[in-house]
Amino acid sequence: MVYTADKRRCLTPETDKIQPYGASQAGVTLIDLQKTFSGFYRSMVMKPSIKDVAAASGLSLATVSRALTDNGLVNEQTRQKVLAAAEALGYRPNLQARRLRSKQSQTIGLIVADIRNPFFTAVSRAIEDAAYREGIRVLLCNSDEDPAKEAMYLRLMQEEQVGGVIFSPTLSAGAAIAGTTFDFPLITIDRALGDADCVALNNHEALDKLVDHLVANGYRRIGGLFGNTSATGQARHDAYVSAMHRHGLTPDARRLVPTMDAAQQLVGDWLDAGDAPEALIASNGLTLLGAMRAIRQRGLRIPDDIALAGIDNEAWTELVEPALTVIGQPTYDIGDTAMRMLMNRIHEPALSRRVVALSGELIVRDSTRPRTA
Amino acid sequence: MVYTADKRRCLTPETDKIQPYGASQAGVTLIDLQKTFSGFYRSMVMKPSIKDVAAASGLSLATVSRALTDNGLVNEQTRQKVLAAAEALGYRPNLQARRLRSKQSQTIGLIVADIRNPFFTAVSRAIEDAAYREGIRVLLCNSDEDPAKEAMYLRLMQEEQVGGVIFSPTLSAGAAIAGTTFDFPLITIDRALGDADCVALNNHEALDKLVDHLVANGYRRIGGLFGNTSATGQARHDAYVSAMHRHGLTPDARRLVPTMDAAQQLVGDWLDAGDAPEALIASNGLTLLGAMRAIRQRGLRIPDDIALAGIDNEAWTELVEPALTVIGQPTYDIGDTAMRMLMNRIHEPALSRRVVALSGELIVRDSTRPRTA
DNA sequence: CTGAAAGCGCTTACAG
DNA sequence: CTGAAAGCGCTTACAG
Numbered sequence: 001m002v003y004t005a006d007k008r009r010c011l012t013p014e015t016d017k018i019q020p021y022g023a024s025q026a027g028v029t030l031i032d033l034q035k036t037f038s039g040f041y042r043s044m045v046m047k048p049s050i051k052d053v054a055a056a057s058g059l060s061l062a063t064v065s066r067a068l069t070d071n072g073l074v075n076e077q078t079r080q081k082v083l084a085a086a087e088a089l090g091y092r093p094n095l096q097a098r099r100l101r102s103k104q105s106q107t108i109g110l111i112v113a114d115i116r117n118p119f120f121t122a123v124s125r126a127i128e129d130a131a132y133r134e135g136i137r138v139l140l141c142n143s144d145e146d147p148a149k150e151a152m153y154l155r156l157m158q159e160e161q162v163g164g165v166i167f168s169p170t171l172s173a174g175a176a177i178a179g180t181t182f183d184f185p186l187i188t189i190d191r192a193l194g195d196a197d198c199v200a201l202n203n204h205e206a207l208d209k210l211v212d213h214l215v216a217n218g219y220r221r222i223g224g225l226f227g228n229t230s231a232t233g234q235a236r237h238d239a240y241v242s243a244m245h246r247h248g249l250t251p252d253a254r255r256l257v258p259t260m261d262a263a264q265q266l267v268g269d270w271l272d273a274g275d276a277p278e279a280l281i282a283s284n285g286l287t288l289l290g291a292m293r294a295i296r297q298r299g300l301r302i303p304d305d306i307a308l309a310g311i312d313n314e315a316w317t318e319l320v321e322p323a324l325t326v327i328g329q330p331t332y333d334i335g336d337t338a339m340r341m342l343m344n345r346i347h348e349p350a351l352s353r354r355v356v357a358l359s360g361e362l363i364v365r366d367s368t369r370p371r372t373a
Numbered sequence: 374m375v376y377t378a379d380k381r382r383c384l385t386p387e388t389d390k391i392q393p394y395g396a397s398q399a400g401v402t403l404i405d406l407q408k409t410f411s412g413f414y415r416s417m418v419m420k421p422s423i424k425d426v427a428a429a430s431g432l433s434l435a436t437v438s439r440a441l442t443d444n445g446l447v448n449e450q451t452r453q454k455v456l457a458a459a460e461a462l463g464y465r466p467n468l469q470a471r472r473l474r475s476k477q478s479q480t481i482g483l484i485v486a487d488i489r490n491p492f493f494t495a496v497s498r499a500i501e502d503a504a505y506r507e508g509i510r511v512l513l514c515n516s517d518e519d520p521a522k523e524a525m526y527l528r529l530m531q532e533e534q535v536g537g538v539i540f541s542p543t544l545s546a547g548a549a550i551a552g553t554t555f556d557f558p559l560i561t562i563d564r565a566l567g568d569a570d571c572v573a574l575n576n577h578e579a580l581d582k583l584v585d586h587l588v589a590n591g592y593r594r595i596g597g598l599f600g601n602t603s604a605t606g607q608a609r610h611d612a613y614v615s616a617m618h619r620h621g622l623t624p625d626a627r628r629l630v631p632t633m634d635a636a637q638q639l640v641g642d643w644l645d646a647g648d649a650p651e652a653l654i655a656s657n658g659l660t661l662l663g664a665m666r667a668i669r670q671r672g673l674r675i676p677d678d679i680a681l682a683g684i685d686n687e688a689w690t691e692l693v694e695p696a697l698t699v700i701g702q703p704t705y706d707i708g709d710t711a712m713r714m715l716m717n718r719i720h721e722p723a724l725s726r727r728v729v730a731l732s733g734e735l736i737v738r739d740s741t742r743p744r745t746a
Numbered sequence: 747c748t749g750a751a752a753g754c755g756c757t758t759a760c761a762g
Numbered sequence: 763c764t765g766a767a768a769g770c771g772c773t774t775a776c777a778g
Contacts, residue, residue, distance in 0.1 A: 047556070049755055060765045065757055075763060095532045096473040097755035101770050105469065115501075116494050125489055128515060137533075140513050142501060159468045160510075183420070289688075315662075316689035422771055433749045438773060448747060470771035474754050 048089040057085035068093065099161070107137040108342060109157040109165040112189075113145050118285065118314050119331055120168065123189060126335025127166060134343075136163075143168075145229060147176040158183060164342045169193040171230055185345040189338045191231045195353045197345060199338045201311070202357035203232065206327045207239035207281075208246075209362040210309055213325070214279045215247050218371030219307055222249065223277030225267070225287045227258030236283045236311070252277055256287070263290025264297075271298055276306060279368065285312035288324065308367045311360070322366035330358045421462040430458035441466065472534070480510040481715060482530040482538040485562075486518050491658065491687050492704055493541065496562060499708025500539060507716075509536075518602060520545040524553075531556060537715045542566040544603055558718040562711045564604045568726045570718060572710045574684070575730035576605065579700045580612035580654070581619075582735040583682055586698070587652045588620050591744030592680055596650030597624065598640070598660045600631030609656045609684070625650055629660070636663025637670075644671055649679060651744065658685035661697065681740045684733070695739035703731045 054064045059082060067074045067082035074082075085091075099105045110127055112120040124140060131138045139160060141153040150173050157165050164184045167173075174194055186196040214222050224240045227233030237253055244251040254270070256262045263282065270276055271294060282288035288310030295306060302308050302322055310317075313328030337356055345351065427437045432455060440447045440455035447455075458464075472478045483500055485493040497513060504511045512533060514526040523546050530538050537557045540546075547567055559569040587595050597613045600606030610626055617624040627643070629635045636655065643649055644667060655661035661683030668679060675681050675695055683690075686701030710729055718724065 050757095051755080061756080062758080062766080063764055066764085069757080073763060078763080092528070092532050094473070094534065094755050096469055096478065096534060097770090098757075099770095100467070100469040100473050100772085101755080101757045103757095103770075114498070115488070116491075116498055118489075121489050121494050125487070125515065128488075128513065132514070137512060139510060140501065141505070142498065155465070159465050161467065161469060289692075292692075315687075316692045319662075319665075319689045319693045321694040423773095424771080434772080435750080435774080436748055439748085442773080446747060451747080467771050470754090471773075472754095473756085474771075474773045476754075476773095 047094075048091045049094070050091070052089055053082060053086045053091050056089055057081050103161070105137075105161045105163060106135060107139060107160060107162045109139045109141065109153070109160070109162045109167075111141045111143055111150065111153050111157075111165065111167045113168055113170075114142050115140065119190070119312060119329060122331035123335035123338070126332040127339050130336055130339040143170070145170050147172040151176050151180075154180070154182070164346055166338050166342060167193070167196075169230075171234075185342065185349065187338050187342045187345065189334055192235075192355070193231070197341050197354050197356075199334055199341060199356040199358065200232065201327075201329050201334070202359050203235045204239040204242075205357070206311060206360045207236055208243045209360075210281050210311075210325075210327060211240065211243035211247065213362060213364065214281070214307065214309065214368060215249070217307075217368055219279040219368075220249060221252070221277045222279045222281065223270070224251065224253040225263060225280065225282045225291060226253055226255050227283060227287065228255040229257060233258060233283060240281065240283075258284055258287050260286045260290040260293070263287035264294045265290075267291045267294035268297065271295070271300065271306075278371065279303070279307035279309070282308070282310035284310070285314045285317075288312065288317070288326070292320065292324070302367050303369050304372070307369075307371070313361075313363055318365070322369075325365045325368040326363050327360040328363050329360050333358055420467075421464045422467070423464070425462055426455060426459045426464050429462060430454050476534070478510075478534045478536060479508060480512060480533060480535045482512045482514065482526070482533070482535045482540075482557075484514045484516050484523065484526050484530075484538065484540045486541050486543075487515050488513065492563070492685055492702060495704035496708035496711070499705040500712050503709055503712040516541075516543070518543050520549040524549050527553070527555070537719055539711050539715060540566070540569075542603075544607075558715065558722065560711050560715045560718065562707055565608075565728070566604070570714050570727050570729075572707055572714060572729040572731065573605065574700075574702050574707070575732050576608045577612040577615075578730070579684060579733045580609055581616050582733075583654050583684075583698075583700060584613065584616035584620065586735060586737065587654070587680065587682065587741060588622070590680075590741055592652040592741075593622060594625070594650045595622065595652045595654065596643070597626040598636060598653065598655045598664060599626055599628050600656060600660065601628040602630060606631060606656060613654065613656075631657055631660050633659045633663040633666070636660035637667045638663075640664045640667035641670065644668070644673065644679075652676070652680035652682070652741065655681070655683035657683070658687045658690075661685065661690070661699070665693065665697070675740050676742050677745070680742075680744070686734075686736055691738070695742075698738045698741040699736050700733040701736050702733050706731055 050061055050064050054061050057064065059078065063074065063078060064082050067079040068086065108131060110124055112124060115121055115124060128138050139162065143149045143153060147170055150169065154177065162184055164187065166187050166189055168190045169188055188196050188198045190200050192198045211222060222244065224237065226237040233255065237255065240253060241251045254266055256266050263286065267290065280291055282291045291308060295302060295308065300306055309325040311327045311329065313326045317324040317326050337358065341354065341356065423434055423437050427434050430437065432451065436447065436451060437455050440452040441459065481504060483497055485497060488494055488497060501511050512535065516522045516526060520543055523542065527550065535557055539560050539562055541563045542561055561569050561571045563573050565571045584595060595617065597610065599610040610628065613626060614624045627639055629639050636659065640663065653664055655664045664681060668675060668681065673679055682698040684700045684702065686699045690697040690699050710731065714727065714729065
């Protein structure tokens with residue numbers, strides 16, 4: 001994309017590629033500036049390279065590079081001279097070149113199911129905070145729980161030469177990935193995968209807290225709703241069953257595709273069938289919402305007709321009437337820890353696998369008031 | 374980071390940089406595979422380059438490159454031969470090198486205030502969908518409404534040689550950026566900035582709809598809550614004032630830092646002062662939430678004591694009792710349009726500025742029922 | 747349609 | 763502490 005001074009027209013508009021503005025095009029003379037589309041003056045002069053800084057400071061490329069990257073041994077005065085020249089020229093490093101040469105991309109990948117899920121939103125924010133703090137870029141991808149997309153993005157990560165990937169895999173990811181090799185370590189969040197490092201909610205503890213709380217408040221017939229598309233649904237299911245057994249109670253668990261609609265449908269049918277439990281635990285934000293809708297839709301009262309609790313302290317759970325008892329996940333902490341583990345794994349690849357289980361917080365609200373009947 | 378076959382130890386652990394795993398290190402012989410930390414076998418052989426593909430297929434680098442990038446003229450049979458060789462070797466392009474040489478990063482930047490704001494979450498999801506569909510990467514940054522961070526990330530975008538940036542600037546961004554030149558076009562979302570292209574809600578229409586609806590339902594003394602940190606707060610304020618005037622009513626607007634706490638505080642004081650309006654319009658999701666909390670906290674009934682409406686159809690607005698009347702923003706459409714405009718601007722830099730205003734949808738719920746008193 | 751050669755902007759042993 | 767030189771992996775005029 002190149003402009004001429006007089007006509008302000010693009011000389012090579014026929015490309016359908018994105019290219020950095022201001023890039024020089026062989027054979028075309030670049031002419032200084034004009035007011036651009038975006039309202040800021042955009043310089044059309046050649047971007048200064050390290051070579052220009054070397055020339056301006058009377059030093060060699062090598063020395064300038066060392067001064068700029070701040071990692072070689074450089075005399076302090078020399079360094080200042082380089083910095084001054086770079087500043088004067090408005091030098092900005094070309095990250096593409098730096099990465100190619102140094103083989104360090106300073107980039108990690110983050111593959112989540114859907115960034116619109118508040119859990120992943122919070123986690124990814126934590127990861128980005130930690131990454132940018134260390135000068136690392138994050139490439140965010142949404143897999144939509146689709147194994148094909150997962151595989152595609154994982155391949156993309158290879159091409160991007162990322163240093164590592166943080167990933168919330170589907171249950172099928174293991175199979176899809178089997179046989180593939182990666183040049184980077186993988187940390188999974190929320191869900192386990194193979195023997196990759198993993199950081200997630202302490203599901204066992206969380207379900208214990210939930211069941212204990214309901215039992216303490218007088219509920220005995222406690223049902224559970226668990227997703228069947230991820231390792232997490234399985235883990236929470238198992239934890240629920242064992243907590244129930246610990247209390248000498250009979251578990252009544254239903255597995256489902258963890259969407260709001262599926263939960264609403266399933267809970268609706270459950271209620272209609274006449275064998276509804278006294279209390280219901282939903283294993284994530286979406287199924288909790290679906291369950292609540294089904295209950296409301298039938299005009300039943302919470303908790304008088306059926307108590308309701310779940311996992312994920314989403315904003316709405318506190319605002320509805322009655323407010324819902326939930327386990328709040330340490331979302332920010334999960335992201336932050338995943339990032340820390342990734343950095344650790346990059347520097348110490350031979351470490352044995354580690355699984356970090358972070359405690360959730362039981363937030364008691366009105367939807368599980370002590371049973372009166 | 375290099376392993377030896379026997380010890381499985383890292384030979385160069387002293388670095389604090391991220392580097393792609395499997396990268397060759399000059400002077401160290403890389404030895405084939407072992408079971409890695411992450412449970413997948415990771416090949417330690419040299420990654421094949423375009424050169425290896427050329428050797429394997431008996432063709433030149435140039436031809437291989439053309440066949441692989443699919444843009445030069447290449448004989449179909451030749452192309453197949455190259456593709457087969459690449460496949461056999463497990464060749465993956467090095468994006469760093471490609472970008473350096475071609476000066477096309479196939480990357481755009483996205484700078485939002487905070488990805489945890491559901492509005493930005495939805496918008497960014499749309500942008501990412503569109504981008505990955507076209508093989509473009511997205512670099513996501515959170516500015517936290519901090520002009521210093523905005524400037525920093527904008528500079529980062531330069532270094533990344535992005536093709537363009539989509540941006541939700543603060544009011545101060547204009548001043549902070551003044552004098553700086555960018556090598557890429559800027560599209561702003563939600564808020565205007567200088568004369569950059571902009572795509573946002575049709576604020577005028579939105580406030581018209583809101584005020585018209587309230588007036589039609591019998592409310593006259595209608596108050597408004599507007600943010601004072603972005604151009605959008607200003608735009609909505611002005612639209613509110615003019616809509617009120619159109620109805621011959623007296624506007625009563627308050628400006629504030631658009632956070633939940635600030636809104637709760639301000640509305641609380643307003644209610645306590647005794648001159649509370651009959652209906653209140655909050656200009657975004659956070660202030661709407663704060664307003665609702667203040668009203669509830671004082672035990673007032675919605676809409677009997679005070680009606681409430683706002684902008685942003687967040688999940689909770691439908692779930693609270695009573696459900697809140699809101700303008701739903703076309704969030705996905707905003708992101709998608711921004712992306713389209715950016716691509717357009719990249720290919721046609723000389724186009725005059727364009728501002729796209731997208732219509733929101735008035736979603737009438739119980740919080741603005743016809744006034745009975 | 748294909749190949750030889752230059753070069754994108756950097757970093758990094760190597761030698762002083 | 764500094765410089766000369768090689769080279770990261772690719773693309774792209776240029777010439778055939």
